[in-house]
Amino acid sequence: MGSLPKDCEHLLKNMVGDEIAMNPLDLGEFRRQEQMVVDFLVNYYKNVEKYPVLSQVEPGYLSKCLPSSAPEDEEPLEAILDDVHRYIVPGLTHWQSPTFFAYFQTNTSTAAILGEMLCAGFSVAGFNWVSSPAATELESLVMDWLGKMLDLPRPFLFSGNGGGVIEGNTTEAMICTLIAARERVLRRSGHDSITKLVVYGSDQTHCSFQKAARVVGIDPRNIRALKTTQSTLFGLSPDLLRKAIRLDIDGGLIPLYLCTTVGTTSVTAVDPLEPLCKVASEFGMWVHVDAAYAGSSCICPEYRKFLNGVEFADSFSFNAHKWLLTSLDCCCLWVKDPNALVKSLSTDPEYLKNEATESKQVVDYKDWQLSLSRRFRALKLWLVLRIYGVRNLRSHIRNDCRLAKLFEELVVKDGRFEVVFPRNFALVCFRIRPSAVTGMANGQAMEDEDREAWKLNEVNKLNARLLHAINASGRVFITHTEVGGIYVLRFAVGAILVRERHVIMAWTVVQEHANSLLSMSGSNTHA
Amino acid sequence: MGSLPKDCEHLLKNMVGDEIAMNPLDLGEFRRQEQMVVDFLVNYYKNVEKYPVLSQVEPGYLSKCLPSSAPEDEEPLEAILDDVHRYIVPGLTHWQSPTFFAYFQTNTSTAAILGEMLCAGFSVAGFNWVSSPAATELESLVMDWLGKMLDLPRPFLFSGNGGGVIEGNTTEAMICTLIAARERVLRRSGHDSITKLVVYGSDQTHCSFQKAARVVGIDPRNIRALKTTQSTLFGLSPDLLRKAIRLDIDGGLIPLYLCTTVGTTSVTAVDPLEPLCKVASEFGMWVHVDAAYAGSSCICPEYRKFLNGVEFADSFSFNAHKWLLTSLDCCCLWVKDPNALVKSLSTDPEYLKNEATESKQVVDYKDWQLSLSRRFRALKLWLVLRIYGVRNLRSHIRNDCRLAKLFEELVVKDGRFEVVFPRNFALVCFRIRPSAVTGMANGQAMEDEDREAWKLNEVNKLNARLLHAINASGRVFITHTEVGGIYVLRFAVGAILVRERHVIMAWTVVQEHANSLLSMSGSNTHA
Structure with missing residues (x-):
């Protein structure tokens, strides 16, 4: 028992090629090559200031520099890094350059790079609890840490029966919460009502919101981008919102979702959260607060005022990968009612059934997001915070x-x-x-x-x-x-x-x- | 000219704190800490076989081991890695362990880890061409490389007027192609027809397809999971598909999209692509081929037969992060008509307008995917191939x-x-x-x-x-x-x-x- 049946030995003989097959994790090579990449990056950071910060290459430049097919045989890392230096670096717009003042930054940091190494090193696909309990539990824990740093109201934290999840990006956070809101309404009114749903933002709301709303099937004619003006410093006016909603209801439509913004992309305008949430609540709408850029600043007490009123919203997200040193991708989303996400996004195929899930004692993050597989992004956020x-x-x-x-x-x-x-x-x-x-x-x-x-x-x-x-x-x-x-x-x-x-x-x-x-x-x- | 006005010097005096502010990219520390993480990972791989491959922890274990709030002050990496060893590793289900035979694997490799380091190191957000030309162009190039390795028909390659993109995961690939197909129909028939759209898969199609279809607003009653049997080795029957489509059309519905699978999750069944595509084409439907797991094998000529018929499909995706050594996340999607994606997923806010985009000479990958920002994932795929x-x-x-x-x-x-x-x-x-x-x-x-x-x-x-x-x-x-x-x-x-x-x-x-x-x-x- 427990040993290979004798008559199977011929199988092994046929497998002699196995032990000499390629080894994609040769530990000696791993050490040597990691060292080369560290040297490369150190050198990059030392020189990044000297490069044109906005890449000056012409469209199509790269296909003239690199072969049109993959190599048949392995190539030395030296040659590859040389190509990175010669062909990739000039084609980069240097987001880490100290003279990059465009868009909003995507901060990296030593901690983020370490986190990505560990994440790729473990390479766990933590779609549910059992597929890697630590990936789920660390994410829940670190999202509560971060929620406390932001002084988020307790109902957004796991410790207050809400919860947080790391999505890849703001669009995904919006899509997931839009679907939670959409399903809440459609379960009541039937799926055909999808054509009557209306969502609201301002003309300063990030373009991702329009896209997310289109993705989830909102009629483009029912996506409102309410006008803002200098008089409200480009914040959305609660009166204007109420008027728009009333008009839509009079037209037979169903108000669904309001996307507010703390720190708009154009000019970092801040919507007045509390009065907007109050209007939305009159009509039973879901309110999301998108603080993609500015959210990070709210870990400082002097900036926390910009989140005042978030306690009346249903969900809140910001991108730690912008200003909080975690590098792409790390979009932090909190919801007061995780069950609204789970009811709308869960899947339960036989091949994923397991006792932990059935016990209902655990979080299965696949039901809080779009995709099944997910990277262990909590590691890098945890490393950054510590x-x-x-x-x-x-x-x-x-x-x-x-x-x-x-x-x-x-x-x-x-x-x-x-x-x-x-x-x-x-x-x-x-x-x-x-x-x-x-x-x-x-x-x-x-x-x-x-x-x-x-x-x-x-x-x-x-x-x-x-x-x-x-x-x-x-x-x-x-x-x-x-x-x-x-x-x-x-x-x-x-x-x-x-x-x-x-x-x-x-x-x-x-x-x-x-x-x-x-x-x-x-x-x-x-x- | 060009120098600081004299009367601004007082501004600098107020900034004395700046140069002693924290440095999240101290190059000495970077070297030292990277080395520690490399040592940690080498040690992890040496010992991974000794750990229980399926984590044996109980739900809620981690919150008993770690503090409930983020530390106020910085902590040494030594202490953090010690915690990783003591608290995280036992909570991992070890996907890289040689005794992991569950689900489908998510291969990492030295090359993938190096790629993630460079990706996090540069931390560019290559949403459009100008934001980092190399990120876009390398992705286009390497997707053509990979397409050639798979012997994909030329119309899927950039060199054949199609094109490839790296999405985060299969759900995203499905959502994007579903939306391209959906918009093609709704532009013709009006948005209210969304309630009449029907999508088809088999009872073996991955659960992500049902989810993706729900996400884009397909009525759950219009998502067909056609029955498969042992007699077709759990491949979808073209006759059954045709019957189902005819029934739906008779019921006033609009057939939209067929998701076929090469290598189903349960038993790696293979749908007969060519006859299925022919049925779908009779009705003007979009056909997607999901080869999430098995796609990688098709770089070997002896497995390529499983893709026969892909030439009649509209889109094809597989996860290099499963079997092709790239670690999460790297879902490779090719489409014959990139314009169908772009017309449905593009955004054009003022703050992203630029000459390269207006020249129409470049790819802006934000219009091929859900999110705006995107990681430079092509680097790791390129490193793996080379x-x-x-x-x-x-x-x-x-x-x-x-x-x-x-x-x-x-x-x-x-x-x-x-x-x-x-x-x-x-x-x-x-x-x-x-x-x-x-x-x-x-x-x-x-x-x-x-x-x-x-x-x-x-x-x-x-x-x-x-x-x-x-x-x-x-x-x-x-x-x-x-x-x-x-x-x-x-x-x-x-x-x-x-x-x-x-x-x-x-x-x-x-x-x-x-x-x-x-x-x-x-x-x-x-x-």
């Missing part, structure tokens, strides 16, 4: 905000520029102000209104040219937006390697290009 | 299949067992055969039919007890399924560290537990 600690993470946030304030003050000091919207976090929205652009529309016969529109358009075009010139320099990378008809340059501080000198350098680059643009257009030069 | 080369990857696949064949032959040699379904790849479906279970239903007064049902049930229960006993031993981990009423033990060979001795050991564990179960139940012992 390796840095709450105090350092707060200091990290505050430092970026201080540097943004420095940039803001530099802008303010230069009379040709203006800060277009108040700064809430570490994003500065600025432009060359219209009054700096003289000599325009003079002598042209126009009505006052036309002249204003024409002038706005000219100012916008000038600022667009400024952005283009700055980015073409390769010295800094800034992106733009347009809000209320105004073309705005967005200066987002947050790269982990950024220091004052980079902010100051960026400002001088802005000034230099503004000087030449304004002198070309015959306007004021620097006062 | 570090191992096609020849070694084929050898890796073949070795697993050889070991599965060994196990199959061991099963066949033992008269008490049977291989329930023919083995196509590296999964062996087996059980204790009914004839080995004697002494059952003797002396009980039953109709023949009832007796058969009762006996089947008893045999199923015995096999379930066998599985439970095997897994409780902690020595090997095997999972089960139920197909055609038969409870089946699934022995999936594929862990990267597996060698013959583990397969043989696993078989002896199976035999030992079968011996004691069968002797307890008074049945035949090993002949």
Whole structure:
């Protein structure tokens, strides 16, 4: 018993190739190659500041550098890393460069890289509890840790009968909560009502929301992007929301879901959560709070005020992979009613049945998300929280905000520029102000209104040219937006390697290009 | 010009805290800590065989071991890795253990870990081309490489006007293609037709398909899981499909999408692609081929036959993170008509507008997937293909299949067992055969039919007890399924560290537990 039947020995003889088959986890090679990659990355970080931060390659460049088929035989890592250096690095837009001020940052960190190594090293597919209890339990634990750091109301925490989950991204968090809300309504009113469901956001809500709503089958005509204005600092007006909902109800539609935002992508506007939630609750709607970027800042007490009112929402998410040093991907979602997710997203095929699930004592995260398999992302979040600690993470946030304030003050000091919207976090929205652009529309016969529109358009075009010139320099990378008809340059501080000198350098680059643009257009030069 | 205005110097004085703020990328620490994690992983792999492969912890164990809040101050990595060793490792189900034969494997490898390090190190969010041209172009290139390795028809490759994208998982691939198909129909027939759309799979199609269809708003009553039987080896019957479609059309419904499978999760059944695609094309439906597990094997010419007919499908996906050494997550999706994805999934907010996109010369992968931000997953796939080369990857696949064949032959040699379904790849479906279970239903007064049902049930229960006993031993981990009423033990060979001795050991564990179960139940012992 327990030994190989003698008559099976011939099977083994046929298998002689086995022990000499390739070994994808040779531990000696593993050590040697990891060391090479560490050296490569150290060298990359040392030099990243010297590269053009916005890649300067032309479309299609890479297919000219690399073969069109995979190699038949193994290649040495030396040759591959050499190709990374020669062909990949020039094609990167360097998100970790200290002169990257575009979009919002995606911070990496030593802790995040360590976390990814362990995650790929264990490579567990923790779709349910039994498939790796530690993956599930660490995620639940660390989401409660983070929830407490954010001072989230207890009903969002596992310890308060809610719970948190790490999704890959905000779209997924929105899709999952939209489906939970959708199913709650459709179970009552029948599936055909899907054509009557309406969802609400503002014209500042992230584009992912429109996409998520379309994905879950909301009629595109029933996706509301309510207008915001300067008068509410581009926050969504509760009165406008109520009016829109009433109008939809009068039209026979069913209000489903409100997506609010803390820190919009364009200008980091903050929706007034409490009054919006109160309106939504009158109509039994699900309210989600999307704080993708700004959420991280709320671990600092002085920024926590922006979440006031979250206690009236149903779900809340933010991306630790933006500002909280965890690198892509780590979108943290909390819900007050996990069962709403599970009822709408669960699967129960025979091949996954197990006693732990049947005991109902455990969390099976596959039922909180779209996919079945999931990476052990909790490891990297846990490593980040422990390796840095709450105090350092707060200091990290505050430092970026201080540097943004420095940039803001530099802008303010230069009379040709203006800060277009108040700064809430570490994003500065600025432009060359219209009054700096003289000599325009003079002598042209126009009505006052036309002249204003024409002038706005000219100012916008000038600022667009400024952005283009700055980015073409390769010295800094800034992106733009347009809000209320105004073309705005967005200066987002947050790269982990950024220091004052980079902010100051960026400002001088802005000034230099503004000087030449304004002198070309015959306007004021620097006062 | 270009220097800091003198009157701004006071700003800098206020920033003295900056240079001493925490540094999340201290290069010295980076080197030291990476080394520690490499040591940790090497040690883990050396010992993984000694751990119970299926974690033996109890629900809720971890919250008793770790604090309930994040630490205020930084902690040394030594202490954290010690906690990983003490608290996380025992809570892992060890997917990389050579005695893991459950589900389907999620292979990691040295190359995958290196790839994840570089990915987290660069931490670029390559949502569109300009945000990191190399991330987009390498992905396009490597998807063409892989497509050629699979001998995919040219219309699926970029070089044939189709194209490939790395999604996170199969559900996402299904959702994206479902939406492309859905929008194609709804643009024609109006959004209200969403309630009439019908999707088709078999009762062997992965549960992700039902979920994906629900996500995109298909009425659950319109999701067909057509019955399969032993007579077609659990492949979907084209005749049955045609009948079901005709019935639905007669009922006023609109056939939308067919999900076929190459290598089902339960028993690696293969749907007959060509005749199914022909039926679907009669009705203008989208056909997706899900080869999540088995797709990897098709890089070997001898397995490529299982993809015959894929040339008539619209999309094809498989998970390189299962069997192709890339670790989670790497789901490779090809479509013949990328524009169908882009038309349904694109977003175009002002803050992402850029010249490259407007030139229409580039791929913006955000429009091929659900989320906006995306990890640079192409790096790890590229590293895997180059570090191992096609020849070694084929050898890796073949070795697993050889070991599965060994196990199959061991099963066949033992008269008490049977291989329930023919083995196509590296999964062996087996059980204790009914004839080995004697002494059952003797002396009980039953109709023949009832007796058969009762006996089947008893045999199923015995096999379930066998599985439970095997897994409780902690020595090997095997999972089960139920197909055609038969409870089946699934022995999936594929862990990267597996060698013959583990397969043989696993078989002896199976035999030992079968011996004691069968002797307890008074049945035949090993002949």
